[in-house]
Amino acid sequence: xxxxxQSGHLLDSERLREFCSVPLxxxxxxxxxxxxxxxxxxxxxxxxxxTHGVRFLPNYIKRIQAGxxxxxxxxxxxxxxxxxxxxxGNAGLGHVASYKAVQLGIEKANHHxxxxxxxxxxxxxxAAGHYALMCAEAGFIGIVLTNTPRIMxxxxxxxxxxxxxxxxxxxxxxGAPIVFDVAMSVxxxxxxxMAAERNESIVEGWIVNSDGLPTTNPNDMAAGGALVPIAxxxxxxxxxxxxxxxxxxxxxxxxxxxxxxxxxxxxxPNVPWNVGHSFIVLKPNAFMSLDSFKARVSVLTTEIQSSxxxxxxxxxxxxxxxxxxxxxxxxxxxxxxxxxTWNSLLLLAKEFGIxxxxxxxRRQ
Amino acid sequence: xxxxxQSGHLLDSERLREFCSVPLxxxxxxxxxxxxxxxxxxxxxxxxxxTHGVRFLPNYIKRIQAGxxxxxxxxxxxxxxxxxxxxxGNAGLGHVASYKAVQLGIEKANHHxxxxxxxxxxxxxxAAGHYALMCAEAGFIGIVLTNTPRIMxxxxxxxxxxxxxxxxxxxxxxGAPIVFDVAMSVxxxxxxxMAAERNESIVEGWIVNSDGLPTTNPNDMAAGGALVPIAxxxxxxxxxxxxxxxxxxxxxxxxxxxxxxxxxxxxxPNVPWNVGHSFIVLKPNAFMSLDSFKARVSVLTTEIQSSxxxxxxxxxxxxxxxxxxxxxxxxxxxxxxxxxTWNSLLLLAKEFGIxxxxxxxRRQ
Numbered sequence: 123x124x125x126x127x128q129s130g131h132l133l134d135s136e137r138l139r140e141f142c143s144v145p146l147x148x149x150x151x152x153x154x155x156x157x158x159x160x161x162x163x164x165x166x167x168x169x170x171x172x173t174h175g176v177r178f179l180p181n182y183i184k185r186i187q188a189g190x191x192x193x194x195x196x197x198x199x200x201x202x203x204x205x206x207x208x209x210x211g212n213a214g215l216g217h218v219a220s221y222k223a224v225q226l227g228i229e230k231a232n233h234h235x236x237x238x239x240x241x242x243x244x245x246x247x248x249a250a251g252h253y254a255l256m257c258a259e260a261g262f263i264g265i266v267l268t269n270t271p272r273i274m275x276x277x278x279x280x281x282x283x284x285x286x287x288x289x290x291x292x293x294x295x296x297g298a299p300i301v302f303d304v305a306m307s308v309x310x311x312x313x314x315x316m317a318a319e320r321n322e323s324i325v326e327g328w329i330v331n332s333d334g335l336p337t338t339n340p341n342d343m344a345a346g347g348a349l350v351p352i353a354x355x356x357x358x359x360x361x362x363x364x365x366x367x368x369x370x371x372x373x374x375x376x377x378x379x380x381x382x383x384x385x386x387x388x389x390x391p392n393v394p395w396n397v398g399h400s401f402i403v404l405k406p407n408a409f410m411s412l413d414s415f416k417a418r419v420s421v422l423t424t425e426i427q428s429s430x431x432x433x434x435x436x437x438x439x440x441x442x443x444x445x446x447x448x449x450x451x452x453x454x455x456x457x458x459x460x461x462x463t464w465n466s467l468l469l470l471a472k473e474f475g476i477x478x479x480x481x482x483x484r485r486q
Numbered sequence: 487x488x489x490x491x492q493s494g495h496l497l498d499s500e501r502l503r504e505f506c507s508v509p510l511x512x513x514x515x516x517x518x519x520x521x522x523x524x525x526x527x528x529x530x531x532x533x534x535x536x537t538h539g540v541r542f543l544p545n546y547i548k549r550i551q552a553g554x555x556x557x558x559x560x561x562x563x564x565x566x567x568x569x570x571x572x573x574x575g576n577a578g579l580g581h582v583a584s585y586k587a588v589q590l591g592i593e594k595a596n597h598h599x600x601x602x603x604x605x606x607x608x609x610x611x612x613a614a615g616h617y618a619l620m621c622a623e624a625g626f627i628g629i630v631l632t633n634t635p636r637i638m639x640x641x642x643x644x645x646x647x648x649x650x651x652x653x654x655x656x657x658x659x660x661g662a663p664i665v666f667d668v669a670m671s672v673x674x675x676x677x678x679x680m681a682a683e684r685n686e687s688i689v690e691g692w693i694v695n696s697d698g699l700p701t702t703n704p705n706d707m708a709a710g711g712a713l714v715p716i717a718x719x720x721x722x723x724x725x726x727x728x729x730x731x732x733x734x735x736x737x738x739x740x741x742x743x744x745x746x747x748x749x750x751x752x753x754x755p756n757v758p759w760n761v762g763h764s765f766i767v768l769k770p771n772a773f774m775s776l777d778s779f780k781a782r783v784s785v786l787t788t789e790i791q792s793s794x795x796x797x798x799x800x801x802x803x804x805x806x807x808x809x810x811x812x813x814x815x816x817x818x819x820x821x822x823x824x825x826x827t828w829n830s831l832l833l834l835a836k837e838f839g840i841x842x843x844x845x846x847x848r849r850q
Binding site for chain 1: 629641648655774789
């Protein structure tokens with residue numbers, strides 16, 4: 123659904139960033155943290171990943187107000203060595219802890235070639251790809267994993283066992299950084315949700331119902347169903363790596379210990395998730411000059427892009443290419459949002475008395 | 487096809503290991519290197535992964551004889567820092583370079599918490615999971631990637647663009663180490679080959695033919711077809727990470743630059759592959775005691791294993807569990823091989839005058 127057309131309301135990204143930071147500050151965040159969170163959210167929309175952009179803001183605010191997210195969270199390094207750090211996210215917004223964790227990882231990798239930073243006691247961190255992109259833009263390779271509240275079955279299970287935590291990586295290139303960010307379910311939970319809202323049936327194999335059986339009814343999801351991993355044991359095992367690194371090794375919650383989930387799969391807004399995040403940061407210079415590496419990456423991506431195309435295909439993309447092009451265009455032309463997202467922002471603006479500020483984010 | 491029943495010939499794993507090392511020595515390998523390669527191959531069969539076990543031995547010998555694999559390869563560290571190393575595999579057998587690279591990675595991670603060792607100028611390294619297992623058994627987390635000769639399409643391409651390099655990881659646990667090892671094609675190349683040999687049709691979606699179209703004819707593969715990645719862009723992007731880390735960053739061949747591949751997808755036996763391998767090794771102690779980590783992993787795996795099961799499912803497995811149980815049983819009872827593998831070993835034994843030695847590997 124990331125590609126669903128967003129259009130009705132064309133907003134300026136810089137002014138939107140400022141706007142988003144205000145409600146976050148009004149519920150207790152420091153200006154610095156609020157701007158970090160706003161930056162991650164708006165840039166995610168700039169890059170076309172609307173599922174993980176500012177549409178989440180009202181939900182975060184609600185969770186802060188309910189006590190599930192700590193707006194005054196400190197970024198606390200519990201333990202560190204030259205090349206590793208373990209961070210307590212202090213039940214804060216995952217975006218802020220992750221942004222700082224990546225900065226710390228880059229600093230460590232810059233001195234010691236490779237670094238691993240783990241965060242525990244965190245909440246939703248938005249788009250994993252953002253942190254991978256941060257690494258790539260700084261000239262580093264980044265690998266990002268997280269766990270999430272459970273929503274997906276595993277091979278052989280009847281019901282939800284693991285979250286649907288994404289795997290992301292970022293790699294510097296001569297052109298746009300390579301940024302890959304996917305979760306291992308056949309389709310995203312939001313796809314099922316949107317089908318349910320629209321009374322559309324779904325493709326068999328996307329979810330199982332509460333009896334563990336395939337179904338085409340999207341309402342079976344909220345009734346205790348589960349997302350299905352791609353390629354069965356492959357998607358299961360790839361997701362498990364996030365649970366092991368970001369969950370088990372960080373000391374965060376694991377599987378059913380993440381958040382407090384109702385039968386509908388939704389987490390209680392007043393209960394911190396206690397998810398973990400894992401950031402592996404690698405300095406290409408440890409192996410060859412950054413320029414040489416970028417040149418080699420470009421040789422590879424050029425070969426991929428210029429491969430013979432299947433019938434009806436105009437262009438072959440490498441991961442992150444579409445997003446980089448969207449970002450360039452939208453910085454210039456504004457980001458289009460549909461009524462649903464606009465109205466949710468408007469409601470938020472009314473709550474905090476900043477409707478004028480929201481209106482001024484409009485490009486036209 | 488890893489699960490295809492192997493039975494006719496029950497062989498003793500220790501004697502088989504010794505047997506396998508002899509032809510390798512006779513074509514120039516040092517006893518030490520030959521025993522490393524034999525160990526990797528036989529242990530892979532012990533764990534039931536017959537696709538990547540001793541059935542490859544005759545092919546490796548042929549490649550050594552043809553010049554594609556250097557039996558006298560030195561393990562040469564080109565460049566290293568405290569936490570990284572770049573190794574030239576010297577066109578040797580990938581198993582040997584990888585085994586030594588993992589040992590080096592563990593040593594570095596033991597001192598610096600995390601290490602990345604890359605190998606270039608290498609050949610086929612067998613089962614990626616073996617190196618992940620080595621890490622886990624030593625009390626480390628290992629992530630293994632490699633690139634391979636191209637055989638798989640990418641999203642939008644008509645034909646082969648990338649290899650089908652696996653992703654593996656190993657994680658220590660109180661029980662059997664967690665070992666995950668998969669490639670990102672819908673099915674393995676060997677599955678298509680075996681269907682072709684048996685005149686069976688295949689499921690649409692497993693491969694595309696040389697026009698980039700879906701087909702149920704397995705012979706279309708050798709006629710210029712391509713494997714299909716799981717979940718389209720997801721499998722493509724996951725495979726690309728191996729190409730970027732193990733290929734681009736190591737200085738190895740990339741995409742079409744790996745090996746010399748004929749239209750049938752087979753590589754020329756006289757041309758070194760120049761693939762790269764990537765090993766990321768992480769010391770759990772950097773974050774919590776190894777015992778605490780293993781205990782947490784066991785809590786997680788126990789929750790997974792005891793989840794409600796889908797209809798008809800007797801047991802839910804975590805990655806590496808089936809393999810560990812097979813290994814225990816087969817060390818005791820012997821490894822069963824079918825006629826095809828046995829006959830290929832017999833042919834090899836005849837070539838090197840060691841038929842008696844092969845016969846003595848029999849358990850019955």
